[in-house]
Amino acid sequence: MIFWGTVGGIFLALFGAAKWFDRKRRGASFGRAGADHHAAVSRAHLQSWSSHRGDGSGKI
Incomplete structure (x- = not known):
């Protein structure tokens, strides 16, 4: 599940x-x-988190 992956990454x-x-x-x-x-x-965490959100910019 993407949600739990995102929470885990954060x-x-x-x-x-x-x-x-x-x-x-x-x-x-x-x-x-x-x-x-x-x-x-x-940086890798930020990029993977934003790609989950769909913008892929690497910024929160």
């Missing part, structure tokens, strides 16, 4: 962002590679 994106902010707040650094990977994953 939940995973929010959970990932929360973990990343928590790490940043504690001052732990995971380097450029980790930051680039996180950005790529976030």
Whole structure:
């Protein structure tokens, strides 16, 4: 079901962002590679979410 896939994607994106902010707040650094990977994953989540909505623009 597309609805549950979308909800799951949003939940995973929010959970990932929360973990990343928590790490940043504690001052732990995971380097450029980790930051680039996180950005790529976030973009992929946004693009898949908007394609479910049908506009395919990659923006909320």
